[in-house]
Amino acid sequence: MSDSLTIINSNELIRIAAGSLVYVSSSGNYSDIYTRDGERRTVTMQLGMIEELINKQLQESDREFIRIGKSLIVNLRFLHYLNPSKKQIILSDNSTFKISLEASKEALKQLKDYIELKIK
Amino acid sequence: MxxxxxxxxxxxxxxxxxxxxxxxxxxxxxxxxxxxxxxxxxxxxxxxxxxxxxxxxxxxQPGEVSEVESTPTSPTEVVHEPAYVISSDTAVNDVPLTLYTPVNAVPELMIGNPSEKDESIVLAVQAADIRADNREILGSYVLKGELVSRGGGKKDGFCAILGGDIQLGVAENTDLFEKAIETGGYFFRQYPLVSEGIMIDNKPKGKTLRAALCELDGRMVVVRSRDDESFHDFAQALADLGVNFAINLVGSSHAYGFYREKSDDGSTVSSSWGKLHTGAKNSNVNYIMWKARD
Missing domain, CATH: 1.20.5 (Single alpha-helices involved in coiled-coils or other helix-helix interfaces)
Known part of the structure; x- marks a missing residue:
């Protein structure tokens, strides 16, 4: 178990600290990985494979990631705002970045219910 | 599992x-x-x-004569369906478009001009841009596994042709480039227009005739605008048409291309647009084309 995610393909190795990984979005057979420093890295991997790596590699304490539909994996520690009716989710560290993403109303409603349940 | x-x-x-x-x-x-x-x-x-x-x-029964019909067969002979293009006109957001869908044909790239007389070619459209300064191909380009051009330009869109299948995408780096070299495939770069159904804005703002290679409902389709359009309006029209991925192809009234449709008698008839680019300064003019299967 590790506190960082390591992605290896035929050309490169990418290591990202769990706390720096903000979200991953799907782009067909590719995934775009966004980190706190504003970097975007594209890897030749489907989102499901990234999910599998997160599941396998990261320690449970570092694993606050959630798959939202077919296209997104977000780090819940950066969840700042959620509005299912607007289909909007905003990720932020409340100082350096604020990213607005779109997901389905139903998925975001489930996410809201999950977080509500978790804090009760 | x-x-x-x-x-x-x-x-x-x-x-x-x-x-x-x-x-x-x-x-x-x-x-x-x-x-x-x-x-x-x-x-x-x-x-x-x-x-x-x-x-x-x-x-x-004994004494009766049975008739046995036999049909000569040739198990090694493979007959391919004839290749052709289906063209159709539509308009999205007041942007008139023509869609060209190749049928029973396989894609490949070529450098130089294709001949409209070659009946095996059913669709040919100019693919990668040529640099104005040195007339080299702009961006990475692989022709049948051979690296022709590497890097340059800021075009993140790509088209890889591996084993006869086209893969479109948007990425600065992609393994498909190396795979094209390793497997004798093809690869070129262009402006991305649509990714995952979302329109992508590009910097060039002028209006001209536009062309794109698109993934629409799981099929590869070439789409051309019939009027001069900005990148923005063309890309938005493609996204609204339902295109999943699209990259730009060489447009303008000068870009050359042709396609071959089925005629009523079952043969094919070709139509072209633009004009051929000849001469030494156009030696790197290149095309994506669809050919009938051998």
Missing amino acids: MHFDDISDNEIRIINRQEAPRRPFYRRWWFWAAAVVIAAVAVVVIFGLSGKARQTAETP
């Missing part, structure tokens, strides 16, 4: 250390494989029995 892609857009999944979600049995491959095998066995048994019964009934 891990199935991390088994999720709909209306679902969420907490990623924690647990067994990956399991598909219900009716969504597993082995269930359908077993179903197909059982069905096949059932068909063989039923037809086998009925065939045997018929054979018994039709067995010639």
Whole structure:
């Protein structure tokens, strides 16, 4: 178990600290990985494979990631705002970045219910 | 069996250390494989029995002469369906478009001008841009596994042709470039227009005739605008048309191309647009084209 995610393909190795990984979005057979420093890295991997790596590699304490539909994996520690009716989710560290993403109303409603349940 | 892609857009999944979600049995491959095998066995048994019964009934009696028809077969001969293009006109957001869908044809790239007289070519459209300063191809370009041009430009869109299949995408770096070299495939770069159904804005703002290579409903389609359009309006029209991925192709009234449609008598008839680019300064003019299968 590790506190960082390591992605290896035929050309490169990418290591990202769990706390720096903000979200991953799907782009067909590719995934775009966004980190706190504003970097975007594209890897030749489907989102499901990234999910599998997160599941396998990261320690449970570092694993606050959630798959939202077919296209997104977000780090819940950066969840700042959620509005299912607007289909909007905003990720932020409340100082350096604020990213607005779109997901389905139903998925975001489930996410809201999950977080509500978790804090009760 | 891990199935991390088994999720709909209306679902969420907490990623924690647990067994990956399991598909219900009716969504597993082995269930359908077993179903197909059982069905096949059932068909063989039923037809086998009925065939045997018929054979018994039709067995010639002593003294009768049976007629046996035989059809000459040539098991090694592979006959491909004729290749052609279906063209259709539409308009999206007041942007008039023509769609060209190749049928029974395989894509490849070529450098130089294709001949409209070559009846094996059913669609040819200019692919990668040429640099104005040195007349080299702009961006990475692989021709039948051979690296022709590497890097340069800021075009993140790409088209890889591997094993006769086109893959479009948007990425600064992609393994498909190396795969094209390793497997004798093709690769070129262009402006991305649509990614995952979302329109992408590009800097050039002028209006001209536009062309794009698009993935639409799982098929590869070339789309051309019939009027001068900005990148923005053209890309938005493609996204609204339902295109999943699209990259730009060489446009303007000067870009050359042709396609071959089926005529009423079953033969094909070609139509072209633009004008041929000849001369030494156009030695790197290049095309994506679809050819009939050998």
